[in-house]
Amino acid sequence: MKKVLLFAKRNLTEMVRDPLLYIFCIGFPIMMIGVFNIILGFAPEGKTPVFYEKSLIPGIMIFGFSLLMLMSALHVSKDRQSAFLKRLFSSPMKPYQFILGYLLPFCLIGIAQIIIVIITGYIFGSASGRGFVSFPGALLLFVEMLPMLIINVSLGMMFGTILNDKSSPAICSIFVSASGIIGGSWMPLDTMGGFEKFCGYLPFYQAVYLGRCVTGAIHTPVDMETTINPVLYTFADRGILYLSMYLGYMVLCAALSLFVFTRKMKSDIN
Amino acid sequence: MEIININKITKHYKTVKALDEVSLSIHEGELFGLLGVNGAGKTTLIRILSGLAKATSGEATVDGYSLKQIDEIKKIIDVSPQETSVAMNLTVKENLEFFQSLYDIDDKEYLDSIVNSFSLGEVLNKRAKTLSGGWQRRLSIAVALISKPKIIFLDEPTLGLDVLARRELWKVIKSLKGKMTIVLTSHYLEEIEALCDRVAIMSKGHLLDIGTVEEIKKHANEDSFEEAFVKIAGGIVE
Ligand SMILES: Nc1ncnc2c1ncn2[C@@H]1O[C@H](COP(=O)(O)OP(=O)(O)OP(=O)(O)O)[C@@H](O)[C@H]1O
Ligand SMILES: [Mg+2]
Numbered sequence: 001m002k003k004v005l006l007f008a009k010r011n012l013t014e015m016v017r018d019p020l021l022y023i024f025c026i027g028f029p030i031m032m033i034g035v036f037n038i039i040l041g042f043a044p045e046g047k048t049p050v051f052y053e054k055s056l057i058p059g060i061m062i063f064g065f066s067l068l069m070l071m072s073a074l075h076v077s078k079d080r081q082s083a084f085l086k087r088l089f090s091s092p093m094k095p096y097q098f099i100l101g102y103l104l105p106f107c108l109i110g111i112a113q114i115i116i117v118i119i120t121g122y123i124f125g126s127a128s129g130r131g132f133v134s135f136p137g138a139l140l141l142f143v144e145m146l147p148m149l150i151i152n153v154s155l156g157m158m159f160g161t162i163l164n165d166k167s168s169p170a171i172c173s174i175f176v177s178a179s180g181i182i183g184g185s186w187m188p189l190d191t192m193g194g195f196e197k198f199c200g201y202l203p204f205y206q207a208v209y210l211g212r213c214v215t216g217a218i219h220t221p222v223d224m225e226t227t228i229n230p231v232l233y234t235f236a237d238r239g240i241l242y243l244s245m246y247l248g249y250m251v252l253c254a255a256l257s258l259f260v261f262t263r264k265m266k267s268d269i270n
Numbered sequence: 271m272e273i274i275n276i277n278k279i280t281k282h283y284k285t286v287k288a289l290d291e292v293s294l295s296i297h298e299g300e301l302f303g304l305l306g307v308n309g310a311g312k313t314t315l316i317r318i319l320s321g322l323a324k325a326t327s328g329e330a331t332v333d334g335y336s337l338k339q340i341d342e343i344k345k346i347i348d349v350s351p352q353e354t355s356v357a358m359n360l361t362v363k364e365n366l367e368f369f370q371s372l373y374d375i376d377d378k379e380y381l382d383s384i385v386n387s388f389s390l391g392e393v394l395n396k397r398a399k400t401l402s403g404g405w406q407r408r409l410s411i412a413v414a415l416i417s418k419p420k421i422i423f424l425d426e427p428t429l430g431l432d433v434l435a436r437r438e439l440w441k442v443i444k445s446l447k448g449k450m451t452i453v454l455t456s457h458y459l460e461e462i463e464a465l466c467d468r469v470a471i472m473s474k475g476h477l478l479d480i481g482t483v484e485e486i487k488k489h490a491n492e493d494s495f496e497e498a499f500v501k502i503a504g505g506i507v508e
Contacts, residue, residue: 006371014359017397083355090320091372091417092344269322 007101058211059185076160154257279328303466373417
């Protein structure tokens, strides 16, 4: 465990010294919250609740995680390319110590992201009078986001393991787009019928949907009546299904990443 | 006493034989040189002995451990790879501390002595990536010593260093003589001549000759080491 912490500390130190981390992992998500608040200023009152903090913040979080995935992949692939990782391979470090030593600091950064985005959500939510979430709700939202965080950092480590520092950001940018679009934060998926159903099979929308159940977000109104009596996202609706798939994805991605990393470590020693 | 015993190590890559039945022994505490032109197999041999590559056939023992017990070997060796490799966003001091802790060593005095002998004092709090290539190189080697290894492999340690830095590094390496076993690769003859107790001459995966510089000169019947090397290494038929 001592070596895990030592390696984790080294990774965290190097990452927080990279200004790109702040621009990507914190700057972009906060900027998007600002952008959607501007859009809301032009949209007709009550028609686009998908951009309210209650709906938006869970989506912003997974968007932030996808950027963290990119930074994580970049960090690992740079370690491989600079022969630094090879050098550590000849030291008495075990595979699990490498894996935990990478994932731990990635997760810590992700947790910082969650906290910062929640605070930003409170600020915008109360400034606009639209509200966001209660304190216990925020805690629950935090927990609800952890599987998505694990999915993103393990995939980040995996892409960093198999791709170089040119192609890993390219692959990760697919996930950045996916988080925004099929995660349902950039547009009202709940008006899109079949497409929403499709997105429901993927962890992006599952994470966002479950997050919206926690915050008590409201569905996009279909007519005058639902504008007056808003329909809430509810767990009873499809929560169990989404939650089980969501946790399944977490286990799958984590296992895949561990497998790929240990395999690659073995094959690098050839 | 022999600390490294290499017995008919062969290493095939897809198209090349990087090592072909190489056998040699290295004595405890000696400064052993691996001399050879590009592609001779020097790096490959070091990678095998340090667990970064697997031999196709043959065996070796390092401090009594066979290559199968590589986890034990890793505890007592350290490698300064041919490419400079340090944590670029950490400072010089942080790099040294990181590698020292990695080997469960906590010896501030020893760390200071390494800092002194590599004259790293003035750049101690600079991040590695802001240093010039030569200074990064020094750090990369210093980092390999910081774990107080019993055996150290220095793969072309003076690569990229200017004449003065090179001479300084020679001094450091000489000062280590007797304290640990040093295996050093180079294609600079004068470096090998100046530093090494014994030398192995390699070419295209073969071990051609082994002995002290004087012995090798005698084997080749030449007065200069350079002539002897050319005769031995150049004599191999394609
Ligand atoms: N990973 C690899 N895959 C395929 N061939 C390799 C690999 N590593 C080394 N080789 C080949 O093995 C041979 C020996 O290489 P090695 O790096 O051991 O030589 P060297 O003596 O260290 O040379 P140099 O002085 O250039 O560092 C070369 O022909 C090289 O092309
Ligand atoms: Mg080499």
